[in-house]
Amino acid sequence: MQEHLIIFDTTLRDGEQSPGASMTKEEKLRIAWQLERMGVDVIEAGFPAASNGDFEAVRAVAESVKDSIVCGLARAIESDIRRAGEALKGTGAARIHTFIATSSIHMKNKLRMSPEQVIDQAIRAVKWAGEYTNDIDFSPEDAGRSEIDFLCRIIEKVIDAGATTINIPDTVGYTMPEQFGNLIRVLRERIPNSDKVVFSVHCHNDLGLAVANSLSAVIHGARQVECTINGLGERAGNASLEEIVMAVRTRQDYFSCDTKIDTKQIVPASKLVSGITGFPVQPNKAIVGANAFAHESGIHQDGVLKHRETYEIMRAEDVGWGANKLLLGKHSGRNAFRSRLKELGIEFESEEMLNNMFLRFKELADKKHEIFDEDLHALVSDEALVLQERYRLLSLVIHCETGEIPYARLVISDDGNELHAESEGSGPVDATFCAIEKLLTSGAELQLFSVNNITSGTDAQGEVTVRLQKSGRIVNGHGADTDIVVASAKAYLSALNKLHSKLEREHPQV
Numbered sequence: 001m002q003e004h005l006i007i008f009d010t011t012l013r014d015g016e017q018s019p020g021a022s023m024t025k026e027e028k029l030r031i032a033w034q035l036e037r038m039g040v041d042v043i044e045a046g047f048p049a050a051s052n053g054d055f056e057a058v059r060a061v062a063e064s065v066k067d068s069i070v071c072g073l074a075r076a077i078e079s080d081i082r083r084a085g086e087a088l089k090g091t092g093a094a095r096i097h098t099f100i101a102t103s104s105i106h107m108k109n110k111l112r113m114s115p116e117q118v119i120d121q122a123i124r125a126v127k128w129a130g131e132y133t134n135d136i137d138f139s140p141e142d143a144g145r146s147e148i149d150f151l152c153r154i155i156e157k158v159i160d161a162g163a164t165t166i167n168i169p170d171t172v173g174y175t176m177p178e179q180f181g182n183l184i185r186v187l188r189e190r191i192p193n194s195d196k197v198v199f200s201v202h203c204h205n206d207l208g209l210a211v212a213n214s215l216s217a218v219i220h221g222a223r224q225v226e227c228t229i230n231g232l233g234e235r236a237g238n239a240s241l242e243e244i245v246m247a248v249r250t251r252q253d254y255f256s257c258d259t260k261i262d263t264k265q266i267v268p269a270s271k272l273v274s275g276i277t278g279f280p281v282q283p284n285k286a287i288v289g290a291n292a293f294a295h296e297s298g299i300h301q302d303g304v305l306k307h308r309e310t311y312e313i314m315r316a317e318d319v320g321w322g323a324n325k326l327l328l329g330k331h332s333g334r335n336a337f338r339s340r341l342k343e344l345g346i347e348f349e350s351e352e353m354l355n356n357m358f359l360r361f362k363e364l365a366d367k368k369h370e371i372f373d374e375d376l377h378a379l380v381s382d383e384a385l386v387l388q389e390r391y392r393l394l395s396l397v398i399h400c401e402t403g404e405i406p407y408a409r410l411v412i413s414d415d416g417n418e419l420h421a422e423s424e425g426s427g428p429v430d431a432t433f434c435a436i437e438k439l440l441t442s443g444a445e446l447q448l449f450s451v452n453n454i455t456s457g458t459d460a461q462g463e464v465t466v467r468l469q470k471s472g473r474i475v476n477g478h479g480a481d482t483d484i485v486v487a488s489a490k491a492y493l494s495a496l497n498k499l500h501s502k503l504e505r506e507h508p509q510v
């Protein structure tokens with residue numbers, strides 16, 4: 001009988017700490033619904049004390065998600081914990097995740113607290129959390145570099161105070177798999193009340209070892225893994241959910257536990273997160289990369305055709321490849337459109353919003369014969385941006401001819417006022433960006449420009465990500481269209497809208 005391995009997804013919290021990956025409440029809700037559909041046990045929806053926006057997003061996710069536990073992060077300080085408690089109050093199954101650093105380097109230089117003060121604060125934090133819920137996750141931050149005797153002491157005390165999950169983070173991605181697995185084993189053996197809690201791990205990928213470290217911990221008794229879709233997260237990211245889930249599922253001969261994840265939802269989740277954050281997935285990424293199941297060499301192709309298991313240890317369809325049903329075309333009606341969106345977890349607050357979306361769907365269906373789920377997600381993202389944002393693209397004319405200088409002329413709406421500009425550039429995209437800058441003079445530095453096709457075929461929509469940096473703030477904007485210059489203009493404007501919104505948030509670990 002396999003034990004249950006709890007999947008704790010932190011895409012909406014640690015994932016969001018990736019520079020440029022911040023998400024709106026609506027975007028978080030769409031990802032949360034997909035995580036719920038996938039069977040994730042715990043969704044860490046954000047850090048409510050970071051900003052009002054984060055508070056509202058955690059509350060909205062907690063109110064709407066019914067089949068997963070929803071969790072809010074809080075530093076081990078009273079105001080943070082009360083904020084997390086308030087965000088989750090009166091909703092369904094709720095968890096508070098509180099943390100305090102335990103390595104000498106963090107206690108001395110960041111917290112400026114003695115080890116005894118850290119223990120007292122941790123106990124108080126768990127007790128404050130207990131006023132709101134009895135599902136309390138405690139993390140000794142930077143556990144990977146903390147002294148083992150101290151870890152044992154603090155963990156024993158927080159368990160006595162009411163913690164129900166002990167999460168061991170390798171915050172800076174420093175440990176090696178064998179070391180990390182042993183750390184979990186030793187903690188479980190040495191802490192007298194360790195049998196009262198679930199041991200969890202949270203590994204960062206600075207040395208590319210987040211998944212290996214997490215799996216090593218699972219071998220040594222960890223029964224919760226904190227992870228993110230596509231491995232998104234602070235710096236080099238977190239352990240990627242899809243790799244953890246598929247490693248454990250594929251090697252049931254090796255692991256004595258399994259998850260309850262519906263693996264067919266993995267690729268749709270990956271595409272959704274990549275589309276919303278604008279972080280493309282590298283083609284050779286395990287499980288969710290475009291090449292993960294593509295066989296190039298003749299010998300491999302021959303082998304797979306004769307007997308699939310010669311070179312394939314998993315089936316593409318089991319992780320959701322090919323599940324993007326061809327669904328609608330230009331003759332589809334509003335009801336078919338509405339019900340497919342509903343199946344994707346997308347609902348509209350008003351008939352008017354649905355009507356706008358339906359019109360845009362028809363426009364797209366005129367340009368593109370086959371509309372896939374990914375196209376619908378891109379349409380919804382686009383529509384959400386159009387409704388909320390200050391700058392919108394109204395029209396764009398491009399002139400390109402061999403031997404001529406590319407030229408762009410565009411009209412933008414700035415809070416309803418029409419602005420016109422034109423410019424030359426080294427290519428059509430450059431001309432478009434120069435024209436936008438002539439109008440809006442943001443002075444932002446372009447850090448990244450990337451184009452991906454949402455589905456296959458030359459009529460596919462191009463999805464463009466633009467990363468801008470200004471005064472230390474980094475934002476990602478994205479746009480989709482069958483014309484990649486239009487998609488680029490939308491992406492640039494979406495990034496400017498984000499810069500303009502000046503959302504100030506506190507970072508939990510600073």
Ligand code: KIV
Nearest residue numbers: 099139141142169171
């Ligand atoms: O990396 C880390 O230590 C964290 C904690 C808040 C768990 O993200």
Ligand code: ZN
Nearest residue numbers: 014171202234
């Ligand atoms: Zn982290």
